[in-house]
Amino acid sequence: MIKQQLLRLLKAILLLPVVLLACHTLVRIVRRFHKFPIPQFLANFIDNPLRRRLQPPDATAVRHGVEPGMTVLDVGPGNGRFSIAAARRAGPSGYLHTIDIEPKMIERVQQRAAAEGVTNIEARVASAYELPYPDDFFDLIYMITVTGEIPDPVRALREFRRVLKPSGAVAVSEILVDPDYPRASTVTRWAAAAGLHPVKKIGNFFYYTLVLGLDARQRPAQVEEQ
């Protein structure tokens, strides 16, 4: 009796990754043809302890190159966990702007910033295609698991280019468990079409950050891998 129950449990444990992989693949196929922003009620689901272990918000801000005094843009902040970490790292002389196409996400960021007493942050509803900022405004623009959700990423990257200072950088972080995950080579191709060039790649196939710069002359002969 106990042996049978143990066997059933073992089967369930072995089956779970197969079911998860099948669901992931199915969602990936659907999302390839039909892109839309993640429903806002999933914002807290994707901000879970395992994710925070894999992508710690403070370390991610460092990885993106946020430095004290910088003017930074977080595109598609979700529930704002990463925005708060970036705003804290930018410090009192820096500022974190963030935009999301979903008004409910922006409400979440505003509530989180107020609850955590972070004041150097402004969250606005806007599309990545039309950023409500002047030319040459940001030192750094970053996106975390957003690129694959945008139907025309080249158009968004061109808009980033407009608001980026000539010395600025765009950091794109992606993780394989996201059904919209694009490979770094795909992001590099989109970036090149928008006039942005890879200057640094940190991480691995499972989780990477690609840092892009405006000026091809700043590009090292080989992309720096860390």
Ligand SMILES: C[S@@+](CC[C@H](N)C(=O)[O-])C[C@H]1O[C@@H](n2cnc3c(N)ncnc32)[C@H](O)[C@@H]1O
């Ligand atoms: C998968 S969530 C990632 C949230 C957060 N960056 C994180 O990693 O937890 C993608 C976010 O991008 C936003 N988004 C999708 N398309 C967008 C667009 N075209 N312009 C601005 N935000 C967009 C979604 O509303 C959502 O908040």
